[in-house]
Amino acid sequence: MAKQTQAAIPAHVPASLVYDFDIYADSARTGDPQAVHMDLHNKAPDFFFTPRNGGQWIATRYADVQKIMGAPDLFSSSGTYFNPSQKLIKISLPPQDLDPPDHTKYRLLLMKFLAPKMVVQLEGQIRALMTELIDSVVQKDGCEFMAAISVPLPVKTFMTLMGMDISRYREFVKWANGMLASEHWWQRLPSFWRMRRYMKSLVVAREKNPGTDPVSLLLASEVDGKKLTRSQVQDMCNLLFLGGLDTVTNAMTFITKALAEDPEKQRFLRENPDRIPAAVEEFLRRVAFANIPRRVTRDTEFNGIKLRKDDMIISSLAAASNDDRSVEHPEKIDFDRPKSPHVAFNTGPHNCAGATLARLELRIFLEEWLKRIPPFRLAPDFHAEARGGPVMALEHLELSW
Numbered sequence: 001m002a003k004q005t006q007a008a009i010p011a012h013v014p015a016s017l018v019y020d021f022d023i024y025a026d027s028a029r030t031g032d033p034q035a036v037h038m039d040l041h042n043k044a045p046d047f048f049f050t051p052r053n054g055g056q057w058i059a060t061r062y063a064d065v066q067k068i069m070g071a072p073d074l075f076s077s078s079g080t081y082f083n084p085s086q087k088l089i090k091i092s093l094p095p096q097d098l099d100p101p102d103h104t105k106y107r108l109l110l111m112k113f114l115a116p117k118m119v120v121q122l123e124g125q126i127r128a129l130m131t132e133l134i135d136s137v138v139q140k141d142g143c144e145f146m147a148a149i150s151v152p153l154p155v156k157t158f159m160t161l162m163g164m165d166i167s168r169y170r171e172f173v174k175w176a177n178g179m180l181a182s183e184h185w186w187q188r189l190p191s192f193w194r195m196r197r198y199m200k201s202l203v204v205a206r207e208k209n210p211g212t213d214p215v216s217l218l219l220a221s222e223v224d225g226k227k228l229t230r231s232q233v234q235d236m237c238n239l240l241f242l243g244g245l246d247t248v249t250n251a252m253t254f255i256t257k258a259l260a261e262d263p264e265k266q267r268f269l270r271e272n273p274d275r276i277p278a279a280v281e282e283f284l285r286r287v288a289f290a291n292i293p294r295r296v297t298r299d300t301e302f303n304g305i306k307l308r309k310d311d312m313i314i315s316s317l318a319a320a321s322n323d324d325r326s327v328e329h330p331e332k333i334d335f336d337r338p339k340s341p342h343v344a345f346n347t348g349p350h351n352c353a354g355a356t357l358a359r360l361e362l363r364i365f366l367e368e369w370l371k372r373i374p375p376f377r378l379a380p381d382f383h384a385e386a387r388g389g390p391v392m393a394l395e396h397l398e399l400s401w
């Protein structure tokens with residue numbers, strides 16, 4: 001993707017804190033977005049201003065991301081954007097774009113079905129989905145991993161969670177691909193609107209025929225003594241689909257690439273499957289890929305730096321999770337770390353509501369994949385291409401075994 005044109009540097013930004021970095025084009029420059037973000041620790045100030053994408057601050061250190069996410073009154077989730085042109089479309093995704101106290105009320109509703117004790121009940125179904133996907137490739141000598149495994153698994157898991165008709169899965173995969181694989185955000189809109197239209201029909205169907213599924217639970221829920229409206233329920237379902245889709249796809253893809261490049265780690269996890277949960281945590285730290293926007297709510301100072309109301313701050317969770325001030329040799333994948341201090345799921349009130357489900361999907365994936373697929377590697381002519389932006393991603397992953 002070409003670099004965005006530069007905005008003027010605002011008067012309150014000192015020249016010493018300006019560093020030219022395009023969160024889209026530069027993140028994708030080498031095919032290894034985490035390495036590019038880690039390199040910011042060597043090349044840029046810890047907290048810097050880039051004139052790209054309308055002008056935005058970028059936070060790269062673990063301690064700073066903790067501070068930003070822990071102060072939603074100063075750093076708001078509402079009215080954020082990655083590129084000024086996005087201000088034209090108003091998409092509501094509660095509770096992600098709300099601040100406390102409203103945020104807390106809506107998030108609690110999601111936890112009715114995303115809490116650990118609810119999510120563990122999905123284990124058998126997710127394992128069956130995974131087994132079926134592996135069946136489709138195990139007899140071959142390789143696959144394009146995203147099409148075969150890492151796009152379908154989260155889509156099917158989402159449909160299972162929502163109690164949806166899984167026979168419509170191909171349509172959902174088409175929308176998922178439309179939203180994931182398009183270079184510019186506006187190219188993603190047609191798939192987004194189709195998915196929205198489907199969610200609307202689902203909400204209407206559950207209004208007529210309620211059950212014990214998440215849509216029915218949301219429709220029966222109240223905030224401040226008032227029932228949620230149909231459109232609020234629809235918006236929350238859209239967030240669930242978007243939140244649990246390319247995130248799990250990319251986590252699986254980045255982790256599988258790391259394993260394809262490291263036969264010794266594959267061998268270790270095959271021989272020690274009980275270490276897979278610890279491995280998932282360390283992989284999540286090393287391959288963290290979300291960039292999280294916040295809007296400054298009033299003129300203030302951050303680490304002695306002047307910020308103006310409505311300045312945009314993007315926190316690089318890849319840089320923060322691979323910060324040499326909080327983790328020794330962050331570039332190394334080390335399953336023996338006493339703890340993997342990372343912010344792959346973010347921190348603070350908006351930390352990922354689907355983290356238990358994501359961890360479950362990743363654990364089941366690794367258990368089943370390593371049990372059935374022989375030692376695998378990157379296909380001989382494979383050359384990694386990446387995408388930058390809010391969720392950094394690989395475009396493809398060709399494997400052979």
Ligand code: HEM
Binds near residue numbers: 096293317
């Ligand atoms: C490895 C996979 C995943 C990663 C890395 C991830 C990452 C994140 C991050 C960084 C946030 C914070 C956004 C912010 O602060 O603005 C978030 C929020 C959220 N995620 Fe995930 N996510 C994953 C999987 C899932 C899944 C499977 C679901 C559910 C289906 C989900 C649902 C949500 C929701 C509802 C929020 C909003 C929480 C709030 O605002 O309180 N995520 N996720």
